[in-house]
Amino acid sequence: MNILFIVCVLVISPLSVVIADLRVGFYNSTCPNAESIVRQVVQNRFRTDPSITAALLRMHFHDCFVRGCDASILIDSTQAKSSEKDANPNLTVRGYELIDEAKKNLEAACPSTVSCADIITIATRDSVALAGGPNYMVPTGRRDGLVSNKADVNLPGPDFSVSQALQSFSAKGLTLNDMVTLLGAHTVGVAHCSFFRSRLSSPTMDPALAATLSKVCGSGSDPTAFLDQNTSFVFDNQFYNQVMLNRGVLHIDQQLSLDKSSAPMVSNFAKNGAVFQQSFANAMVKMGSIQVLVGTNGEIRKNCRAFNQLQQKNARALGIF
Structure with a gap:
């Protein structure tokens, strides 16, 4: 199948570059290549799978509509607790491995600096632009949430009026x-x-x-x-x-x-x-500001699939530290 690859070169400026304590260029001094690192991962995936645009849009929407844009959708369930991933509307959400790859590359360049919530937002914007949509500026500065419960997922359905x-x-x-x-x-x-x-x-x-x-x-x-x-x-x-x-x-x-x-x-x-x-x-900029965590709230996860506290607990159990 011949797929048309379109990159929109027009950069569309949102109504405001500062929304809900987020700002464009948040990582300019702490991780200046953050957005380009995410963009490269998205570009590599899009070349072989243009359906990733729809996948990331859905992930971003499902994340922001439950507890806000805090990457709570990325948390893996444990034996003790079911996360948002296990809720029926999220069982067909995909693209998690792309977020993992971007996070791995960012951790190598700027450890514990760029949030998983911002990665979702940036990656979604980049995938939309690659598919021919607007290449808009993304305010960043979100922090990652500390809660992910299956029972919290309540999304508008396809049969709604x-x-x-x-x-x-x-x-x-x-x-x-x-x-x-x-x-x-x-x-x-x-x-x-x-x-x-x-x-x-x-x-x-x-x-x-x-x-x-x-x-x-x-x-x-x-x-x-x-x-x-x-x-x-x-x-x-x-x-x-x-x-x-x-x-x-x-x-x-x-x-x-x-x-x-x-x-x-x-x-x-x-x-x-x-x-x-x-x-x-x-x-999209407006949706991306829903109930965001900023400042000292939340955390910057080292692994997007687990809270830092859980990662440390598992590491201690394994004798890593």
């Missing part, structure tokens, strides 16, 4: 415009058939698409389908054009063009890709 989904987004300080914009990330996303099989007989789905997806989902397994059937690996505004043609795969996606509150925004983004890109950059 616009009003139901908006309640979840509003609880995080995000607006309807933010929600419609962020769901535009589905332009590079996929979903398992189990999440949309009930829509295949819906009068709000284009019959041709329904026929195509019925074939995809006809096997006994639970395969995936692209949420944007047009430019599936390119980060553009085609998702909005698709839902306006009743080609939204997920219920919530299609509802964006049917609900009178969100329909004008969908139409605007469908007509103007540049407006969508700028709105997406702003919304």
Whole structure:
């Protein structure tokens, strides 16, 4: 398959470079190559797997919507406690090994300096730019959380209505415009058939698409389908054009063009890709500031999969120190 690799060279400036005590260039003096180290890891992965953009966007969203953007989604479960990773919505989250690689390289260059939460944020931005999306400035300075509980995971679902989904987004300080914009990330996303099989007989789905997806989902397994059937690996505004043609795969996606509150925004983004890109950059920066830990709160993990205290405890048990 011939995949189009696009790098957006236009750097979009967010509404503000200082949000919630985060700032652009936070590591300029303590780890000046931090962002370039992360970028190299993302570029290497994207060359062979352009689907990593969707994976990182999902990871970032699932992290920020549970206890804030604190990398709590990265913690591995132990025999004593189940972490966020074990919650049903997170069982198909992927890309953890990319974060591990970036962290390993950063620890070699600047030990105990760059947080895992910032790595997720930077890597997501870089993957979006590689797929053709905006290359926006990312305020950094997040610290890593000290809690990760399976029971805390409560995310908006694919079968939500616009009003139901908006309640979840509003609880995080995000607006309807933010929600419609962020769901535009589905332009590079996929979903398992189990999440949309009930829509295949819906009068709000284009019959041709329904026929195509019925074939995809006809096997006994639970395969995936692209949420944007047009430019599936390119980060553009085609998702909005698709839902306006009743080609939204997920219920919530299609509802964006049917609900009178969100329909004008969908139409605007469908007509103007540049407006969508700028709105997406702003919304991502805003989402990335949800309940962040800064200053002396939290910690800077040495291993993104475990709290530092647990790492030290395990090391003592092994006689390392």
